[in-house]
Amino acid sequence: MSTRATERTVLQDADIARALTRIAHEILESNKGPDGLILLGIPTRGVTLARRLAALIERFAGVAVPVGALDVTMYRDDLAKHPTRTPHPTDIPAPIDGKVVVLVDDVLFSGRSIRAALDALQDIGRPAAVRLAILVDRGHRELPIRPDFVGKNLPSARSERVNVRLSEVDGAEDGVSIETPAGRAEEAGA
Amino acid sequence: MRHVLDTRTLGREDAIRILDVAEDMADTQSREVKKLPTLRGKTVVNLFFEDSTRTRISFEAAAKRLSADVINFAAKGSSVSKGESLQDTAQTLQAMGADAVVIRHGASGAPRTLATSGWIDAGVVNAGDGTHEHPTQALLDAFTMRKRRYGADSRGRDLAGFRVAIVGDILHSRVARSNVWLLHTLGAEVTLVAPPTLLPQDISLWPVTVRYDLDEAIAAGPDALMMLRIQLERMNAAYFPSEREYSRRWGLDPVRLAALPAGSIVMHPGPMNRGLEISAEAADSPRSTVLEQVKAGVSVRMAVLYLLLAGERTNAERTTEEER
Numbered sequence: 196m197s198t199r200a201t202e203r204t205v206l207q208d209a210d211i212a213r214a215l216t217r218i219a220h221e222i223l224e225s226n227k228g229p230d231g232l233i234l235l236g237i238p239t240r241g242v243t244l245a246r247r248l249a250a251l252i253e254r255f256a257g258v259a260v261p262v263g264a265l266d267v268t269m270y271r272d273d274l275a276k277h278p279t280r281t282p283h284p285t286d287i288p289a290p291i292d293g294k295v296v297v298l299v300d301d302v303l304f305s306g307r308s309i310r311a312a313l314d315a316l317q318d319i320g321r322p323a324a325v326r327l328a329i330l331v332d333r334g335h336r337e338l339p340i341r342p343d344f345v346g347k348n349l350p351s352a353r354s355e356r357v358n359v360r361l362s363e364v365d366g367a368e369d370g371v372s373i374e375t376p377a378g379r380a381e382e383a384g385a
Numbered sequence: 386m387r388h389v390l391d392t393r394t395l396g397r398e399d400a401i402r403i404l405d406v407a408e409d410m411a412d413t414q415s416r417e418v419k420k421l422p423t424l425r426g427k428t429v430v431n432l433f434f435e436d437s438t439r440t441r442i443s444f445e446a447a448a449k450r451l452s453a454d455v456i457n458f459a460a461k462g463s464s465v466s467k468g469e470s471l472q473d474t475a476q477t478l479q480a481m482g483a484d485a486v487v488i489r490h491g492a493s494g495a496p497r498t499l500a501t502s503g504w505i506d507a508g509v510v511n512a513g514d515g516t517h518e519h520p521t522q523a524l525l526d527a528f529t530m531r532k533r534r535y536g537a538d539s540r541g542r543d544l545a546g547f548r549v550a551i552v553g554d555i556l557h558s559r560v561a562r563s564n565v566w567l568l569h570t571l572g573a574e575v576t577l578v579a580p581p582t583l584l585p586q587d588i589s590l591w592p593v594t595v596r597y598d599l600d601e602a603i604a605a606g607p608d609a610l611m612m613l614r615i616q617l618e619r620m621n622a623a624y625f626p627s628e629r630e631y632s633r634r635w636g637l638d639p640v641r642l643a644a645l646p647a648g649s650i651v652m653h654p655g656p657m658n659r660g661l662e663i664s665a666e667a668a669d670s671p672r673s674t675v676l677e678q679v680k681a682g683v684s685v686r687m688a689v690l691y692l693l694l695a696g697e698r699t700n701a702e703r704t705t706e707e708e709r
Contacts, residue, residue: 266409269409269413269421269422269423269451269691269695270421270422270423274423274695274696275695275696275697276697277696277697278696278697279386279691279692279695279696279697280695280696281402281405281406282406282409282691283409284408284409284412284540285409285412285413314422317418318413318416318418318420318421319416319418320417
């Protein structure tokens with residue numbers, strides 16, 4: 196029962212690569228092929244993951260799938276609770292009307308980002324369906340939102356932080372770690 | 386960001402942040418649904434003590450696109466014309482629950498007074514005060530220049546090496562002042578071109594070069610030529626002999642337009658006096674950015690309102706994301 200801040204790695208780069216490969220297959224399987232798919236990542240790491248998934252889908256299905264970014268900053272419900280967030284660019288690669296949009300993010304926590312993403316999508320068009328792909332699901336949902344594709348379920352305490360590192364964004368080897376703040380170690384796994 | 390009062394004290398980082406957020410706002414303005422829910426429940430008051438249609442509707446459009454409620458308060462026909470003081474007006478707005486006040490006032494420094502007096506908690510945006518500043522105009526001009534030069538690759542960039550000539554009534558122009566400071570902050574080189582009577586008495590501390598001859602300024606090959614409006618109401622004050630003479634010496638006629646280097650742009654904050662400071666050929670040429678500036682105005686003002694109103698009211702900036 197430590198009282199000092201600790202950080203433990205839960206996914207290594209090979210684990211992340213395997214998880215993404217499986218998710219890419221699952222997306223193709225549930226969609227019965229690559230037709231009509233559009234991958235939209237939620238900045239910043241969701242965009243990186245969406246690009247990786249698109250590359251994998253292209254490798255497996257031989258078809259390039261449109262991939263872009265969907266910034267949700269201006270749709271958040273907690274803007275007034277934090278210092279001003281700087282929005283990121285949104286890049287919609289193709290019209291989403293009637294398509295199957297797969298939202299991609301690194302960590303699923305409260306579900307509020309995804310709620311904001313659904314609102315943002317609604318202003319852009321009317322997809323036939325929206326799916327959700329997540330690298331790490333850490334629980335503690337505050338809204339009725341459920342991912343369709345999950346890399347890893349990672350039970351965590353609310354006080355802990357889940358850090359995702361991706362080489363394209365962070366310049367370091369891929370990895371997912373859990374950081375337990377000092378003095379809170381006893382809550383871990385709650 | 387708490388208030389936007391001038392560009393003289395606006396740092397490079399904040400300026401680029403506003404311009405970058407404006408890029409994101411501009412992207413949303415090409416969609417079918419242009420409205421964002423971001424400022425739902427916030428109230429923006431347009432407090433205009435001087436006539437202005439363009440600036441006011443630009444701020445109004447910006448606030449509405451972000452779902453804020455807008456109250457327009459024009460001094461004419463209001464209690465102000467009955468002699469109400471700025472303090473009483475401000476406190477009235479505070480009592481009504483204004484979250485931001487966009488103020489235009491004939492007295493230089495009125496927005497700062499409003500922001501620092503303690504009369505209101507709202508964020509204050511200067512929409513033009515006397516002959517002092519008009520910061521959002523300079524920001525939208527910088528946005529337009531950056532967009533013309535770098536296109537989709539504009540984010541994060543400044544205007545280093547960009548050469549801008551500002552032509553006309555510098556003396557009375559708050560647009561010129563705001564542009565001088567902002568352009569300097571962003572690394573651009575500024576030349577002022579005007580008759581000596583239309584230059585402020587002492588500008589030795591301004592980071593600018595001064596010329597009195599428009600042809601010389603054009604021969605120097607500026608990247609942007611910013612024509613200021615000659616205010617016809619100042620004509621009887623004898624700053625120059627006649628409209629015709631001004632137009633011949635400092636107006637952008639077709640010959641001067643043709644002498645501009647390829648790729649340089651012609652800007653005007655509007656409203657234009659066609660045939661006086663700018664010819665119809667120049668105003669309607671592909672070099673002209675007049676309508677781009679109007680469009681940029683809405684995006685930049687959305688960015689300013691967003692940065693003022695969306696976050697928690699503190700000065701600390703968030704660096705990491707915690708909640709997903």
